[in-house]
Amino acid sequence: MKKLILSLVSCLFFIAAPSHAFEFIEDLGEMKVKFTGSGNTLQIGKQDVAIEILDSQGRAITDANVKVYYRMPPMGGMPPMNYKTNATITDNNYKANLNVKMGGQWNIKLKIKLKGEKSKNMKLVLNAS
Numbered sequence: 146m147k148k149l150i151l152s153l154v155s156c157l158f159f160i161a162a163p164s165h166a167f168e169f170i171e172d173l174g175e176m177k178v179k180f181t182g183s184g185n186t187l188q189i190g191k192q193d194v195a196i197e198i199l200d201s202q203g204r205a206i207t208d209a210n211v212k213v214y215y216r217m218p219p220m221g222g223m224p225p226m227n228y229k230t231n232a233t234i235t236d237n238n239y240k241a242n243l244n245v246k247m248g249g250q251w252n253i254k255l256k257i258k259l260k261g262e263k264s265k266n267m268k269l270v271l272n273a274s
């Protein structure tokens with residue numbers, strides 16, 4: 146199952162990111178979420194990732210509350226690693242600074258809360274290197 150997810154993820158990279166940047170787009174009900182980073186995949190160490198949220202008309206939603214959770218599941222006697230950071234908005238884009246402590250598979254969850262609505266999650270798996 147992990148292998149399947151990873152190969153799906155690499156296919157997405159191939160389709161969505163021919164150059165040096167990853168980009169994932171998902172429709173979460175009324176909003177469309179675009180998650181991008183500057184590397185081919187997550188880099189080990191500190192980096193900024195960007196989250197763009199568009200409404201059904203394609204207009205940027207700039208007053209959402211956006212949190213990025215990133216987690217490495219437990220492996221070989223290593224406890225799970227859990228991190229969370231708040232994204233801040235600049236120029237219609239939410240930015241979050243991640244500090245990825247090690248290479249391997251990370252589960253990413255973008256938790257997005259629009260005013261007066263329940264929060265919605267976008268989940269993906271990235272292989273940091």
Ligand SMILES: [Cu+2]
Pocket residue numbers: 217220223247249
């Ligand atoms: Cu690990």
